[in-house]
Amino acid sequence: MFDALVIGAGPAGLAIAAALCDAGLNVAGLAPVPPPVAWLNTYGIWCDELEPMHLTHLLSHRWQDSVAYAAQQTIALQREYGLFDNTKLQNYFLERCDLGKMVWYQGIAAAVEHLANCSCVTTPEGTALSARIVIDASGHNPALLKKPQRDRIAYQAAYGIVGQFSAPPIESQQFVLMDYRADHLSPDERQAPPTFLYAMDLGNDVFFVEETSLANSPAVPFEVLQQRLEKRLAFRGVQVKEVQHVEYCLFPMNLPLPSFDQAAIGFGGAASMVHPASGYMVGALLRRAPGVAKTIAHAIENLNDPPASIATSAWQILWSNDERRKRALYLFGLENLMRFDEQTLQAFFASFFQLPRSQWSAFLANTLSTPEMMQMMMHFFGHTTNEVRWNLMRSAWSDRALLWDALVI
Ligand SMILES: Cc1cc2nc3c(=O)[nH]c(=O)nc-3n(C[C@H](O)[C@H](O)[C@H](O)COP(=O)(O)OP(=O)(O)OC[C@H]3O[C@@H](n4cnc5c(N)ncnc54)[C@H](O)[C@@H]3O)c2cc1C
Numbered sequence: 001m002f003d004a005l006v007i008g009a010g011p012a013g014l015a016i017a018a019a020l021c022d023a024g025l026n027v028a029g030l031a032p033v034p035p036p037v038a039w040l041n042t043y044g045i046w047c048d049e050l051e052p053m054h055l056t057h058l059l060s061h062r063w064q065d066s067v068a069y070a071a072q073q074t075i076a077l078q079r080e081y082g083l084f085d086n087t088k089l090q091n092y093f094l095e096r097c098d099l100g101k102m103v104w105y106q107g108i109a110a111a112v113e114h115l116a117n118c119s120c121v122t123t124p125e126g127t128a129l130s131a132r133i134v135i136d137a138s139g140h141n142p143a144l145l146k147k148p149q150r151d152r153i154a155y156q157a158a159y160g161i162v163g164q165f166s167a168p169p170i171e172s173q174q175f176v177l178m179d180y181r182a183d184h185l186s187p188d189e190r191q192a193p194p195t196f197l198y199a200m201d202l203g204n205d206v207f208f209v210e211e212t213s214l215a216n217s218p219a220v221p222f223e224v225l226q227q228r229l230e231k232r233l234a235f236r237g238v239q240v241k242e243v244q245h246v247e248y249c250l251f252p253m254n255l256p257l258p259s260f261d262q263a264a265i266g267f268g269g270a271a272s273m274v275h276p277a278s279g280y281m282v283g284a285l286l287r288r289a290p291g292v293a294k295t296i297a298h299a300i301e302n303l304n305d306p307p308a309s310i311a312t313s314a315w316q317i318l319w320s321n322d323e324r325r326k327r328a329l330y331l332f333g334l335e336n337l338m339r340f341d342e343q344t345l346q347a348f349f350a351s352f353f354q355l356p357r358s359q360w361s362a363f364l365a366n367t368l369s370t371p372e373m374m375q376m377m378m379h380f381f382g383h384t385t386n387e388v389r390w391n392l393m394r395s396a397w398s399d400r401a402l403l404w405d406a407l408v409i
Contacts, residue, residue: 012268
């Protein structure tokens with residue numbers, strides 16, 4: 001029997017597996033393709049999130065010139081952005097798993113049975129793996145964990161190309177976090193859910209350009225995103241010369257939290273850890289895995305404790321009251337972002353990036369405490385346009401349940 005069984009070999013599975021190994025546990029993993037596996041998503045992060053962890057060596061690219069375009073303004077963000085080298089990121093986790101002599105099994109987790117002092121996961125082929133605690137890190141649609149149903153799931157959707165172009169689609173050595181300029185769209189198209197360009201100069205005349213819908217329910221279809229990207233590039237007189245990789249990005253932003261009375265724990269998308277207002281998660285995985293792993297290691301020391309009580313300790317750390325309060329505020333923010341028309345959304349982001357950099361950075365990284373976050377929201381309210389203020393006031397009434405959650409959790 002293992003101490004811990006991790007389901008899934010994405011960033012969340014490997015982050016928690018490595019941290020559990022660091023904590024001295026005897027860990028096994030189960031994935032359809034055990035690692036090393038190719039991670040095809042382009043994972044970006046702000047460099048200052050990695051610096052405190054001394055992990056900037058995991059980046060393949062860094063940009064000092066990072067900008068946003070909104071409300072007729074070019075906003076210099078004055079914050080360095082990076083793109084992970086996925087092989088380095090994965091090896092960083094796997095080397096720690098190897099040190100802990102972790103074992104990987106190939107298979108799909110199909111069912112879990114919780115017994116008196118262990119849980120047993122089975123695959124359709126009949127493999128059965130037992131561990132004191134199971135960590136479901138199988139992504140946004142988890143294999144074993146149950147989440148309550150929700151009617152209106154908001155999705156981040158993006159269509160991107162890595163390739164060469166007839167002319168630079170963005171300025172040389174630049175990273176564009178969001179370009180909301182929409183002059184290339186007809187008035188009718190501008191009534192549809194707004195999308196923006198996320199783009200980076202990868203060097204050697206190669207660029208990554210991605211048309212992105214921050215969040216919408218239902219998801220903005222890939223065809224619409226592709227057409228918008230083509231139209232945006234054409235408007236700037238840029239043709240695609242060679243496509244090296246196409247990224248289809250789609251994931252949920254506001255899935256409900258799993259029920260905390262389950263005898264397994266979740267991590268990553270499975271535990272709804274995606275930042276509901278930005279869609280980022282990798283920084284949170286790196287930051288939070290050691291704390292969750294230490295809690296599990298501590299809980300496991302009591303040999304008679306059933307999986308349910310180990311899971312309870314871990315859920316309390318992962319989704320503490322403070323984390324849930326902040327999530328309610330982020331969900332309130334997300335509802336606003338989805339309701340704003342294009343002009344209001346642009347005004348919102350122009351004001352957001354005028355906040356002190358330490359505030360908007362910490363808001364995006366989810367490193368503020370609840371009082372700090374509320375203070376920031378008030379500060380934002382005082383400094384944004386009347387139009388944004390009016391929309392926020394309307395939402396404070398229509399989405400009062402979310403604000404109420406933030407107060408009473
Ligand atoms: C295209 C794209 C780009 C993104 N870019 C960024 C970014 O720049 N920065 C950022 O922070 N976030 C980004 N995200 C958001 C988020 O970080 C990713 O979705 C991330 O991959 C989620 O990690 P995860 O490990 O929870 O899930 P996944 O990456 O989906 O991994 C799940 C793993 O579980 C396995 N699995 C599934 N079912 C089973 C089963 N039944 N049994 C066993 N194993 C199973 C899968 O094979 C896989 O190995 C992006 C997402 C996408 C889709």
